[in-house]
Amino acid sequence: MDRSGLLIILSSPSGAGKSTLARRLMEWDPALRFSVSVTTRAPRPGEVDGQHYWFRSADEFRTMVEADQMLEHAEVFGNFYGTPRPPVEEAIHAGRDTLFDVDWQGGQQIRTSGLGQSVVSIFVLPPSLTELERRLISRGQDAPEVIAGRMQKSRDEISHWAEYDYVIVNEDIDKSTEDLKTILTAERLRRQRQTGLGQFVRNLMEEEVAK
Amino acid sequence: MDRSGLLIILSSPSGAGKSTLARRLMEWDPALRFSVSVTTRAPRPGEVDGQHYWFRSADEFRTMVEADQMLEHAEVFGNFYGTPRPPVEEAIHAGRDTLFDVDWQGGQQIRTSGLGQSVVSIFVLPPSLTELERRLISRGQDAPEVIAGRMQKSRDEISHWAEYDYVIVNEDIDKSTEDLKTILTAERLRRQRQTGLGQFVRNLMEEEVAK
Numbered sequence: 001m002d003r004s005g006l007l008i009i010l011s012s013p014s015g016a017g018k019s020t021l022a023r024r025l026m027e028w029d030p031a032l033r034f035s036v037s038v039t040t041r042a043p044r045p046g047e048v049d050g051q052h053y054w055f056r057s058a059d060e061f062r063t064m065v066e067a068d069q070m071l072e073h074a075e076v077f078g079n080f081y082g083t084p085r086p087p088v089e090e091a092i093h094a095g096r097d098t099l100f101d102v103d104w105q106g107g108q109q110i111r112t113s114g115l116g117q118s119v120v121s122i123f124v125l126p127p128s129l130t131e132l133e134r135r136l137i138s139r140g141q142d143a144p145e146v147i148a149g150r151m152q153k154s155r156d157e158i159s160h161w162a163e164y165d166y167v168i169v170n171e172d173i174d175k176s177t178e179d180l181k182t183i184l185t186a187e188r189l190r191r192q193r194q195t196g197l198g199q200f201v202r203n204l205m206e207e208e209v210a211k
Numbered sequence: 212m213d214r215s216g217l218l219i220i221l222s223s224p225s226g227a228g229k230s231t232l233a234r235r236l237m238e239w240d241p242a243l244r245f246s247v248s249v250t251t252r253a254p255r256p257g258e259v260d261g262q263h264y265w266f267r268s269a270d271e272f273r274t275m276v277e278a279d280q281m282l283e284h285a286e287v288f289g290n291f292y293g294t295p296r297p298p299v300e301e302a303i304h305a306g307r308d309t310l311f312d313v314d315w316q317g318g319q320q321i322r323t324s325g326l327g328q329s330v331v332s333i334f335v336l337p338p339s340l341t342e343l344e345r346r347l348i349s350r351g352q353d354a355p356e357v358i359a360g361r362m363q364k365s366r367d368e369i370s371h372w373a374e375y376d377y378v379i380v381n382e383d384i385d386k387s388t389e390d391l392k393t394i395l396t397a398e399r400l401r402r403q404r405q406t407g408l409g410q411f412v413r414n415l416m417e418e419e420v421a422k
Contacts, residue, residue, distance in 0.1 A: 001380070123402075125411070125412070125415070126415075128415065128418060129415055129416075129418040129420045130418055130419075130420055132420075133420045151420055155416060158412060158415065158416065159416075161402070161408070161412055162402065162409075164402055165401060165402060166397070166400045166401055166402060167400070167402045167405060167408055168400065169212070169411070179396075179400055182393050182396045182397045182400070183397045183400060185390075185393045185397070186377070186393045186394045186396070186397035186398070187397070189377045189378070189379065189390055189393070189394060190376060190377055191334070191372070191373065191375055191376060191377060191378045194378060197372070197378055198373075200336070200380070201336070201369060201372055204336070204337075204339065204340055204369065205340075205366060205369065205370075207339060207340040207341055208341075209340045209341055209343075209344045209362055
């Protein structure tokens, strides 16, 4: 059955397990397309252009926004982040799902971009903030004042939980992975996603049977 | 996590596998409550009052409708069918899901009854009408003219497929059963079903962490 592609918005405070969940979803469904964002921030060690982000200058970024080539964009900690629009529209029509790792602002913009009918939004909550802070510290990537900033950003992020279609409390990463797969499998069965149904029913009704 | 109960509307033309699917869902989740309809038609051989239907007189039925005790009701082939409202409302508040085996008219009435937010509606399509007719004939329960009537009713029923949240083409009963379980598991993760989330997030925000 032909279907339209989903725009899967996965949001959470950093440290709640979102990256692991995204990676596992990609392993589960290799056809899933990860939306690579454009950013003006400098690459971190190990980050690859076109894989983790498209690293672009502020001027290049501005040009894309002005040409309406950005589905959503935002400034975070003085850097710009955005999602290129054309590959997303192509994926919807081709019946290929796209996974977005965006914050609540990105989620809001994608929902209101005119492509909102294709959106499935999922918010991942940590079981506790203390646990979230512990994970950020044990990651060892950030200085204490950066962690404090991230925790404040986490609270801001969590405050938007009620804008999402689904909420997962990530107490167990395996269980949360299963929940995510279940949500996507069900969403693909939604009537409005199955674009081949209209023709299927027309064919059904034209069969010759007892009247 | 506390949640509200779902009203699961399962509709299909007769012979498309709906009864088997309903039975399998009940086996999968013994907490699922099957909504027993009230009817004025005579019991068929083997049908038990309170299990397959509540068999009531036309007068008793009318009294329930007038007392606004019916969530939905309809006349089919000269008999009345209806769903008692109070047990459904109790189940929603208790976080217990209710399964409805109703036609499109029943589905429409339940959706617009004021309890529509709790509804998850699923339409089961047969792979073909020829196959549907073959199943009705092989069941051996009905005379040819009754089967012709049922086939006409099937067409009417199928014409309402686009009013449902989900559509399953029942080519394989095992696959369709899995699809149904997936839909219900996902729907329980919807934010508005998880009535305990508001309190959970308030508790989360009150934890003492770095600011």
